[in-house]
Amino acid sequence: MIALLDVTAIGVVMVDAQGRLVDVTASTHTAHQLEEAQVEFDEGPCRDCCLQGEQVGPVGLTLPAAAERWPRFTQTARAAGFATVAAVPLRLRDEVIGAVNIFHSDPVGIHPASLRLAQALADAATIGILHQRISQNQAERVSQLQTALNSRITIEQAKGVVGALLHVTPDAAFGYLRAHARSNQTSLTKVCQLVVEGQLSVETFAVPQDRKRHL
Template sequence: MQHTTREVRLAAALVEAADTLTDGFDTAHYLQRLCDHCVELLPARAAGVMLIDGGRAVSLAGSSRRQDVALDLLAAQHDGGPCPDSYGSGRPVPPVSIRAAHEEARWPRFTERALAHDIATTFAVPLRRRETLLGALNVFVPAGAGPDDAGLRLAQTLADAAALGLHNQRAYAQYRTLAGQLQEALTSRVRVEQAKGMLAERWQVPADEAFVALRRFARRRRLPVDRVARDVLAGTPDTRELRGPSGESA
């Protein structure tokens, strides 16, 4: 079976969209690459992504090609445009004639900027992972390169892949954070046990009594018990002061 260049490039774009489980993940670069793929695969002058949270735009990204155009057109949608409409409905905004929309006073600020940039048509698709909406992908098409239904579906495919990639990356980041917290808690517990054992042996007292002294010293100095345990293992504090007056630890 022979594959067209466009199909091969689309496949490569989808693989790239899935590659998000890395510690050095850069959301801005990832979204820019999504926009770049749209420009490469569609008859588009530029493309942009608007991430939306709580009904307001929280991040904008544009294609490398004509990035200034993409960012300007995304910023012009503060009072309405394809991205907010697509996000609000959760559905694609089919290709819209910029001139017709401008004459109808639909998205006036956006259409004015689009005409200034020589954009003839635009459409948008939601970035959606099942019921979770993350934002919208907006494609800007020049005159003489009208988009078709296949182009709209292709953009939605890329947006769906990107939404899945972002969802997986966020889950991965949360997992890494939780794993780090659990590891630190375990390490802290081990340090405290080691310090408690060291003091119990030095003072020839039960381990529980040594821990009471450790905790009391930490409270007196307003320090975490783990911080005091670190110092004990490093030999920093005066163990006589740590044990308390007359060797009392209760």
């Protein structure tokens, strides 16, 4: 990507679930340090880009305006040998998920065509990232639903086992199971699983709970 954009270095920051900037990746160790500096200093082109949701720069780091806008970041970036910086958002419509920082050692090194290409690449990357997040969220929901369904099936099976062996109604069987789980400080699903697998004797539930407390 560096060769494609004809720049010195690039870095990427993302917005986490709490709305904080997180350094994700960079093409060089120096660029990585500058991304971390922006997060630490709470100033810099990527920060502004994420907040505004639009392109920042190019900004000449040798100009007084840069030092006024980002005093600590500008000093750090100049010490690292960079003279120009810009940032393009990782954005889909109104949703901004991060920004791409572009660095160049030449004061006039970032060409407008490079920024247009950087934004096009950032747009494509954003779509891919958001689609991946949607897929992950859907997979998590399916997994949660499947777990809940499996738990419900296990509970119903255990109610059937207890009801059949103790000759009680399903509601009464459920009461036995729930009381046992509470008294032993374990989950209802775990108790039911043990009953279904034959690892917990149903005879345990044959003694009324009030009598158990006095035994």
